[in-house]
Amino acid sequence: MAEVAAGSPTLRVCALYPDLMNIYADRGNLLMLARRCEWRGLGFAVMAAGLGEGVDPDAHDLFYLGGGQDRDQRLCALDLVRTKSEALHAAADRGALLLGVCGGYQLLGHRYALAGEEIPGLGLVELETIRSDGPRLIGNVAIEVELDGPDGGRRVLAGFENHAGHTHLAAGEQPLGRVLKGHGNTGSSGLEGVRRRNVVGTYLHGPLLPKNAWFADWLIATALGLDALDPLDDTFEDAAHAEARRAAGV
Amino acid sequence: MILETKIALARAAGALSRRSGRGATSLPGKLLMRMEPRAIERLARRLPAGSAVISATNGKTTTAAMVAAILERGGTRLVHNRAGANMAGGVASELLGAARRGDGIDADAGLFEVDEFWLDRVVPQLQPRALLLANLFRDQLDRYGELETIADRWSAAVAAAPQTKLVLNADDPLVADLGRGSAPGRVTYFGVQDDAMALPGMAHASDSKHCRRCGAPYVYDSIYMGHMGHYHCPNGDSRRPQPDVYATDVTLDGTRGARFELHVGAADATVALPLPGLYNVYNALGAAALTSALGASLQQIVAGLAATQAAFGRAETVTVGGRELAILLVKNPAGANEVLRTLALDEGEHDVLAVLNDNIADGRDISWVWDADFEVIAERVRQVTCSGTRAAELALRLKYAGIAPARLRVVPGLERGLDAALGDGAGRLVALPTYTAMLALRELLVARGAAQGSFR
Numbered sequence: 281m282a283e284v285a286a287g288s289p290t291l292r293v294c295a296l297y298p299d300l301m302n303i304y305a306d307r308g309n310l311l312m313l314a315r316r317c318e319w320r321g322l323g324f325a326v327m328a329a330g331l332g333e334g335v336d337p338d339a340h341d342l343f344y345l346g347g348g349q350d351r352d353q354r355l356c357a358l359d360l361v362r363t364k365s366e367a368l369h370a371a372a373d374r375g376a377l378l379l380g381v382c383g384g385y386q387l388l389g390h391r392y393a394l395a396g397e398e399i400p401g402l403g404l405v406e407l408e409t410i411r412s413d414g415p416r417l418i419g420n421v422a423i424e425v426e427l428d429g430p431d432g433g434r435r436v437l438a439g440f441e442n443h444a445g446h447t448h449l450a451a452g453e454q455p456l457g458r459v460l461k462g463h464g465n466t467g468s469s470g471l472e473g474v475r476r477r478n479v480v481g482t483y484l485h486g487p488l489l490p491k492n493a494w495f496a497d498w499l500i501a502t503a504l505g506l507d508a509l510d511p512l513d514d515t516f517e518d519a520a521h522a523e524a525r526r527a528a529g530v
Numbered sequence: 531m532i533l534e535t536k537i538a539l540a541r542a543a544g545a546l547s548r549r550s551g552r553g554a555t556s557l558p559g560k561l562l563m564r565m566e567p568r569a570i571e572r573l574a575r576r577l578p579a580g581s582a583v584i585s586a587t588n589g590k591t592t593t594a595a596m597v598a599a600i601l602e603r604g605g606t607r608l609v610h611n612r613a614g615a616n617m618a619g620g621v622a623s624e625l626l627g628a629a630r631r632g633d634g635i636d637a638d639a640g641l642f643e644v645d646e647f648w649l650d651r652v653v654p655q656l657q658p659r660a661l662l663l664a665n666l667f668r669d670q671l672d673r674y675g676e677l678e679t680i681a682d683r684w685s686a687a688v689a690a691a692p693q694t695k696l697v698l699n700a701d702d703p704l705v706a707d708l709g710r711g712s713a714p715g716r717v718t719y720f721g722v723q724d725d726a727m728a729l730p731g732m733a734h735a736s737d738s739k740h741c742r743r744c745g746a747p748y749v750y751d752s753i754y755m756g757h758m759g760h761y762h763c764p765n766g767d768s769r770r771p772q773p774d775v776y777a778t779d780v781t782l783d784g785t786r787g788a789r790f791e792l793h794v795g796a797a798d799a800t801v802a803l804p805l806p807g808l809y810n811v812y813n814a815l816g817a818a819a820l821t822s823a824l825g826a827s828l829q830q831i832v833a834g835l836a837a838t839q840a841a842f843g844r845a846e847t848v849t850v851g852g853r854e855l856a857i858l859l860v861k862n863p864a865g866a867n868e869v870l871r872t873l874a875l876d877e878g879e880h881d882v883l884a885v886l887n888d889n890i891a892d893g894r895d896i897s898w899v900w901d902a903d904f905e906v907i908a909e910r911v912r913q914v915t916c917s918g919t920r921a922a923e924l925a926l927r928l929k930y931a932g933i934a935p936a937r938l939r940v941v942p943g944l945e946r947g948l949d950a951a952l953g954d955g956a957g958r959l960v961a962l963p964t965y966t967a968m969l970a971l972r973e974l975l976v977a978r979g980a981a982q983g984s985f986r
Contacts, residue, residue: 304897305898305900307900307901308901311930349677350676352740355745420894440894440897442895485897486900487897487900490923490926515935516925516926516935517926519926519940520922520923520926523921527919527920
């Protein structure tokens with residue numbers, strides 16, 4: 281394991297409910313962030329926040345919320361609203377990154393309406409999700425995103441989606457990207473995910489960062505406020521990204 | 531049209547399809563089911579000793595091979611979907627193959643592994659004498675959906691066959707819960723009773739960690755694999771049932787085999803299992819409990835287990851290009867973790883051919899490789915050749931598991947990948963293929979005369 285260079289910043293990650301909201305191997309994302317920090321001599325620290333545990337809005341640079349089974353997502357939604365909402369709003373306000381993936385993305389909005397039931401959300405972004413009776417939206421997906429800041433520009437995110445919820449953005453709320461191949465937020469809007477400043481949500485589920493190392497680096501640089509990161513040998517990363525794009529047909 | 535005519539038509543179509551080179555074993559059964567939706571029920575009724583059904587996320591084919599070895603030792607002639615065609619069409623095809631003129635059938639009993647998603651459609655028709663439900667792990671979420679959904683479907687299957695004896699894994703909470711409220715004597719539970727086998731903690735990809743009745747997290751006194759172990763609900767709503775068939779004194783002999791003391795009621799005997807890993811001990815316990823519920827003697831069970839041949843692609847070993855090639859199927863995190871844990875028991879460094887496909891039968895979603903604990907073999911590999919339709923992401927997973935990039939090679943085409951792996955090094959090569967990769971690999975090996983074909 282690489283030494284942390286003296287004076288280097290540490291990426292401090294808060295993993296929300298890592299034992300419940302992890303259905304599609306969300307830990308791959310944390311592993312990606314950890315290694316890419318270590319290999320550059322940057323520090324990396326991850327802290328888990330589970331049911332009933334409070335979070336310190338100032339103690340983390342990046343908050344991660346993954347996807348879970350219906351039952352677990354319900355449990356976590358209620359707990360988020362009860363014990364963590366205020367802190368997460370404060371963290372977002374002061375500029376910390378929040379990344380919600382799959383079920384975690386749905387919980388960034390106001391509500392998730394299922395048949396005869398409503399799961400509350402954090403209301404960090406203006407969106408709501410409605411469970412569709414139609415077929416689940418499943419498959420390889422690729423979107424085009426345009427991010428400001430380090431390593432930004434117009435880039436492709438490739439991944440896999442599997443969701444029954446259709447997510448509708450309120451007027452003025454921006455998507456994370458435009459669908460090149462796949463379903464996206466509703467299967468018909470051509471929009472995928474959400475991005476408001478440092479709050480990002482996407483249906484590209486589970487190990488999204490391994491398929492898009494450039495996005496992992498964008499998160500690291502943005503969370504730490506760095507202009508550029510040292511380059512790494514990304515032969516394998518580039519091949520995996522190209523392969524995921526091919527799987528989606530892009 | 532009478533059943534006999536429909537059978538003849540379906541057979542003729544199957545023969546045509548085989549001649550044209552498409553080896554789909556389930557095709558005649560599918561056709562028959564279209565002409566006669568109750569074909570399985572009508573043909574299974576002809577079996578004088580009834581049938582037994584096996585379902586699980588992991589280990590169906592191997593467990594069925596063990597059950598066959600035990601029952602055939604007792605002289606039972608089986609109709610058995612040995613090649614693993616385990617949806618309704620596959621079951622119907624096997625029955626169709628054994629059906630004889632009049633009301634005859636060329637077997638005493640049926641033995642069917644059934645896909646976990648098809649169980650609630652096949653079991654009501656079969657009304658089996660006994661049903662073995664062995665484990666539920668997350669697998670192919672894009673195809674099967676969430677675990678709880680499958681548990682609900684299994685529960686419906688159990689309710690639709692009230693005369694069927696249940697054989698349930700006591701150590702898997704979601705499975706054991708299916709026995710709740712059953713009539714006395716209906717359920718046989720099996721499990722492991724050996725603290726030396728317990729893991730220090732729960733694997734990351736563990737499932738069903740919460741009480742199915744009240745939602746509280748289970749408290750575990752010991753964990754054997756995944757979420758399987760000795761658990762209880764802190765609110766007292768459920769606890770692991772005391773197993774009727776269980777293993778003590780388990781010894782794992784690397785990738786070669788395992789030994790344990792098998793207890794059936796008050797009797798016990800030593801089993802020398804020619805298949806490796808604790809996961810195969812669980813398969814053997816399931817097979818022992820099922821055959822014991824069907825009336826097999828302990829002596830017959832022990833002899834059958836010792837004589838079990840590896841099911842194809844599951845711990846099968848062949849010789850090719852002057853090297854020994856061991857094929858260990860990996861298709862989901864729980865199964866992969868057990869295979870990796872077993873590999874790590876062997877001395878020395880491994881040469882590995884890892885093949886990741888994302889065809890429909892593998893699951894299009896390959897996220898699961900990030901849930902499998904490849905870290906346990908990171909220090910134990912000399913060279914890994916990554917192949918298959920998603921070779922690059924597999925190589926990336928291994929890099930992030932701590933394997934030096936210099937030890938990793940990406941060769942997407944399987945035949946080239948196999949040759950690259952065989953050509954570099956000596957001694958044993960371990961192949962870790964997903965399902966369709968395993969079928970393709972075996973086809974290559976058959977073409978090279980290194981393995982036997984699976985279809986007659």
